[in-house]
Amino acid sequence: MSRTPSLPSDGDASRKGRRGGRPGDSEPPPPPAPDTSLADEAQRRYLNYALSVITSRALPDVRDGLKPVQRRILYAMLHDLHLGPDAKYRKSAAVVGDVMGKYHPHGDVAIYDAMVRLAQDFVMRAPLIAGHGNFGSVDGDAPAAMRYTEAKLRPLALELLSELGQRTVDFRPNYDGTRFEPIVLPSRFPNLLVNGSQGIAVGMATSIPPHNLGEVIDACVALIENRELTTHRLLSYVKGPDFPTGGQLHATKKELEAVYTAGQGSLKLRGEWQLEEGDGKRGAAPQIVITSIPYGIERKAIVEKIAEVILSKKLPTLVDVRDESTGEVRIVMELKRGADAQLVMAYLYKQTPLAINVQVNLTCLVPTDNAEIAAPRRLGLHEILTKFLDFRYATVTRRLEFELGELRRRITILEGFEKIFDALDEVIRIIRKSEGKADAAEKLMKRFTLNEEQTDAILELKLYRLARLEILLVQKDLGEKRAEAKRIEGLLRSDAKRWGIVRDELVEIKGSYGEKRRTKVVGSIDEPEYQAEDFIVAEDANVILSAQGWVKRVREVKDLASTRIREGDSVLAAVAGSTRSTVAFFSNLGACYVCRIHDVPQSTGYGDPVQKLFKLADGERLIALMSFDPRALDVPAQTPDSAEPEPPFALAITRGGLGFRFSLRPHRDPSTRSGRRFAKLNEGDEVLFVHAVDGADRVLCASSDAWALSVAVEELALLSGPGKGSVVMRVAEGERLVGAALALGPSDVITVETEKGKTLEIAASKIAGQRGTQGEPVARRDRFARVVPPAVVVPTLEVS
Structure with a gap:
């Protein structure tokens, strides 16, 4: 079949809409547009x-x-x-x-x-x-x-x-x-599925992954033979998307059927890898080689992300990564001896773009009754193939009709040649005696009963075609054209024969352009489970938080007074724990931010702003720090379906005089950058004190008008979720709490600093009272500025 089409001439283009006229002609002004609302x-x-x-x-x-x-x-x-x-x-x-x-x-x-x-x-x-x-x-x-x-x-x-x-x-x-x-x-082939498409419109989008040409054509052929095939049966031919970059598609038959039936869904795709053992004689370490990457992901982005994991020491068993790719993907990662390659890849699949979710949305334009208008619709696999086959069937029909029309036109001309061949002398005589082409055409048509098309062909005939041998060729050509026309007429009368043409042409294209599948379809993922701490080297470390929100991890600290902090800053808190344990940061706006101690940046300098770890709101600052290392504070996992808060508990006091206890178990595991809420605050209020209450007897509070109160910790509300709590100390209008402290017994004191610079120590027994009262006046002619926190000491860990 010829591959060089004859296309319509641009000279036939429509000239509709063009106007012309004599100079000076004018058109009447258009009528004014009716008023309409802006909406x-x-x-x-x-x-x-x-x-x-x-x-x-x-x-x-x-x-x-x-x-x-x-x-x-x-x-x-x-x-x-x-x-x-x-x-x-x-x-x-x-x-x-x-x-x-x-x-x-x-x-x-x-x-x-x-x-x-x-x-x-x-x-x-x-x-x-x-x-x-x-x-x-x-x-x-x-x-x-x-x-x-x-x-x-x-x-x-x-x-x-x-x-x-x-x-x-x-x-x-x-x-x-x-x-x-x-x-x-x-x-001539279902290009929509073969090459896929990505697009974002207004209010809708499309995301059609590429597929294997041979598989899609096999499905089309099966659908031609049985138009009632279900999507389930079609998926025995179309195994799933086939991406040019290869990879592994992790989806079961049931998941694929759901996606291709509804026309939308999500599929898991990840790169492939293989383990290359090192040469024992030369001491070479084993290495993982990535041989394919997910579709649409840049190779350098994967290498950079793996390099970040190595530099941050989140995967100690991974030593180095390099890109040795040429025409094929080859990303080499060196391992330590004895490392579990399966475990390493399980981590990388979750922490790098080596594994992605491919969104499928089979939205496309579908023809309507108006040939120039197509409407958007989300289709399933069966509908896409059916509509393509219907279009292909109509295209083949129109092609056959065109070929038949061309054959009939040629047959008509050849029949004209056949009529005049035995009377060539007479034809020449008529032409020689005519007054021109039009006169000759009229006389020939009248004499030999010819139509205009036949007559024009005869008048344009070259003289060498008058040879006796040429009429034999004309007659042979005429016979072939009549036989071909009869064959095409038979095809146009038979739907089955035309569907046979569609099928044969699809099979021919598969034979010419079909390729092996590149993406492997794996029904289930069989890989080891891992915990993030499995890749962290367990070692003791200290976390130091400054009042201005700078945080750092140090291996050892002998004297907090000598630790490096920025000018004008001070140490707010310091805790110790294993790098595998978590540390919790509590903010004045009622949020708790949790990460592993290993994730806190290690530094011998000032450290890093805490905003690098967490997403703090405007005006939010950190007020407390707790280590959840079992040797410092044992916080077990939360009991499933537990209706009551479980110990250990922490105490929170706000500037408005409210307070409550809450369980630390919901905050045991690392949080997102946005943290978890532990308090709901009234407008203008903030948390000023958070502390674990394990063993604490009373909480001591001081207000700005120099009143103080000591309340039993058990009297404070125990909340099962974020809340406001209850009134701990009633403060006068316009006054606020300036601080709080915990006491283990009646002899413990709270140290406050007045606005005049004096320091007062107040025993818990002298200000003991009931929750919700104003407390006891402490200074008649002075006001309290703040509660002096206890000195931050070098953290130590209990020996279990």
Whole structure:
């Protein structure tokens, strides 16, 4: 079958809408537009914009699988620039300029980006354009400018374009009405599934992953033979997405069926790896080699992320990473001797882009009763294949009708030659005696009963065709054309025979372009479970928090007074624990931020702002620090379905005089950057004191008007979730609490500093009272400025 289509001439383009007239002619002014509300007009215009984006830019057509810009690029390359597979490469800038000037006036950058994508073999499962030059790489390198690259069509692209000149699809005027462009290409294979598509429209999006050409064609052939096949049966042919970058697809048959039936869902994709054992003689360490990466992920991003894991020492068994990739992916990671490669990869799959979730959304444009309008719909696998096959069947029918029309026209001309051959002398005599072509045509038509088409062919006949041998060729050609016309008429009368043509052509394309599957489908994931602390070297460390919010981890600290802090700052708290244990930071806005001690940056300097670890709100600051190392404070895991708060408990006091106890168990494990709430505060209030109450007897509070109160800890409300608590000490209007402290017995004291700079020690027994009272006055002619916290000491760990 010929692959060089005959395309419609641009000279046939419609000239509708053009007006002309004599100079001085004038048209009456248009009538004034009726008044309309701004809301109605904005809604109408936004809907018009949304419809334009959906149908003319972002979504592919179910029939040829192309967006308008892609279709116009391919059409311009063949029809206008003649850049078939056998042509010489042409500058990409020439292609972009032709497409933008004639068909797609939306900017050269968008056109070139779409053209580059059609040529990238790591993006398209079956690329349609052959690129010459730098068209980008899987590493994320950008393509060269269009003035430097060249392109032409690949042979597979002709399977989309080859039938354009046979009236198989409808054409419409381009944006300025100077030429025609096809509404859709007469695709001979289901390109929508083979190459997939990504697009974001207004209020909808599409995300169709690429598939294997051979598998999709096998499913089409099976559907032709049995149109009642279910999605479940079709998935025995289409195993799932087949990405050009390979990888492993982890999905069961049930999960795939759910996705392909609903037309949307999520599938797990991850890179492949293999273990290369070291050479025992030379002492080489074992190494993990990554041989494929997930689709759409830059290779360098994976290498950089693995390098970050190594530098942060979150995976001590991983020593080094390097990229040895050439044409194939080869990322090499060196391991320590005795390391568990399965465990290392389980960690990397969760902490790096080596494993991703692929979103599937099979939304595309579906033809309507109006040939020029397609509507967006989300389809399942069965519907996509059915609509493509119906389109292909209609295309084959129109192609046969076109071929039959051309045959009949040729038969008519050959029959005219046959009629006049035995009377050639008379024909020549009539022509010689005529007064011109029109007169000769009229006389020949009258004498031999010819039509106009036959007469024109006779008058244009070359003299050498009058030889006796030529009539034999004419008669032979006539017989062949009549036999071919009869065959096509038979095909047009039989639906089954036309479906047979569709099937045979699909099988032929599979034989020419089919490739082995690259992405492996694995039903279930069999990998070891791991805990993050499994990769942390267990060692004791100290965490130091400053009043201004700087935090650091140090191996040893002998004297907190000598530790490095910024000028004007001071040590707020210091705790100790194993690097595998967690540490909790409590803020004045009622949030608890938890991380492993290993995650606190190690430093011998000032440390790092705590904002690097957590996402603090404006005005939020840290007021307390607790180590959850079992030797410092044993916080067991929370009991499932427990209705009551479980020990150990912590106490929180606010400036408004409220207080409560809460369980530390919900805060035992690392939190997100946003932390977990432990308190709900009234407007303008803040937490000023948080402390574990294990063994504490009473809590001592002091207010700014120099009153103090000591309350039994058991009297405070015990909350099961974030709350406001109850009144601990009633403060006068306009006054606030300045601090609190815990006492183990009546002899313990609270130390306060007055506004005049004096320091007072107040025994718990002298200010003992009931919860919710104002307490006892301490200083008549002075006010309290703050409660002096106990000196921060070098943390120690209990020996278990």
